[in-house]
Amino acid sequence: MSSLSLQARHLAFGILIGGLTLASLADTPAAQAAVTASATDDTVALLPYLSLPPVAATRQVIAALPQVQLARAGASVAQARGQRLEAGVYEWNLKAGTQQRRETTGQQYAEGELAMERSIRWGGKAEKDRELGAAGVLAGELGYADAWHEAVRSLIASWYGWQRERGSVALLLQQTALANEQLAVAQRRVKAGDAPRMDQMTAQAELDRAMAALQQAQGREQAQRSELQKRFPGIAIDTLSTSADLSFETLQLPGDPQLWLKRILEDNHEVELAEAEFHMARLQSERAQLDARPDPMLGVRAARERGGQETVLGVYVTIPLAGAHRKADQRAALALADVAEQRLHQTRQRVEAAAERAVTQASQAIAVARRLLAVQQSMAQVAQLGIKAYGLAELTLTEALQARRAAVEAAQAADSARWDALEAVSRVLVDSHRLWPAEEHGR
Secondary structure (H helix, E strand, C coil): CCHHHHHHHHHHHHHHHCHHHHHHHHCCHHHHCCCCCCHHHHHHHHHHHCCCCCHHHHHHHHHCCHHHHHHHHHHHHHHHHHHHHHHCCCCCEEEEEEEEEECCCCCEEEEEEEEEEEECCCCCHHHHHHHHHHHHHHHHHHHHHHHHHHHHHHHHHHHHHHHHHHHHHHHHHHHHHHHHHHHHHHHHHHHCCCCCHHHHHHHHHHHHHHHHHHHHHHHHHHHHHHHHHHHCCCCCCCCCCCCCCHHHHHCCCCCCHHHHHHHHHHCCHHHHHHHHHHHHHHHHHHHHHHCCCCCCEEEEEEEEEHHHCEEEEEEEEECCCCCHHHHHHHHHHHHHHHHHHHHHHHHHHHHHHHHHHHHHHHHHHHHHHHHHHHHHHHHHHHHHHHHHHHHCCCCCHHHHHHHHHHHHHHHHHHHHHHHHHHHHHHHHHHHCCCCCCCCHHHC
């Protein structure tokens, strides 16, 4: 057996048992060192790694999305409702009437009456309505910010879903070229009488299989690209290459993971929206309690009686008598406040768990991607050595094809892990509002 064949077999054996060695190397202090920088510098430093669409142009794409525009309209509705609450629902009422008075003596008089009346909010209701209006405006703005954030999350997921398919197509193009090379070697050996014709047939079948896999991947890539363009009209999709950046070896989520966790939780629109909704529910409960005392109606009345012989001026007050429905409204408002409070607790728990998972996944995904990248590079060498060894009749075609298939699997796993890592890092940047943050106050 030649040295070339021995190199191939020894290298393949080393890959099979070398996981622990790679893991130990990746766990060294040097590999785990974090880069310390400010939040803005962190984002700027990470962007070249992430293969994202242009930041400024994509921001315009996000702003034009229907779900974002819907939330913007909702914020405008909240502002209008706040103005309505501040003004109050009561308006001046004008009452006018005329009548004919006829006495038994036959005397007739024309009489008329005019009144102005209006209900008034008392007992602190006007101030409470102003608080409710301000709370509603804040909830509308936070709803807009949360909708923007969810739109960016959706964009990230769709973008990297397409990138995975692009990467798969690029890899399968390379593998198809290798299968062509393998077929050429088999044909050369068969022609020289150094290999059975079955080798050529097997190599041809392997090429056909690779081409079929490539066609399937191209179909998936086209479908993903079409979906991305339809969901995010105007997004730039033709500015990136599919080749892996060699500097990916230096990719690291800067700083302490706990710092990123703190950033995510300190300014979280989902939690802030739940807090605003709870605050609104509590204010509405307090407002319902104030409604236990009905609002009076005050009026001013002027009348002309007996054909102007008598003039009447007066004031009056109308007070509704509270019924059972007011107590029912109070109980309902209290129950809704309890519901909002429990929803807030649930939201906090979910957000904290998701934030912790996102930060952990980002760090782990980077480490996994590096290890699989090392495996890919080694298995690619094995495959190349296998082709050469087969050409020298030192390996069977079956052994060479096994090495190539293992290299394909390693390359696909490494490419998928690479995109997983980039998506995980991008998700942390998005959740910490370091990438495509929402416009302030929905404007």
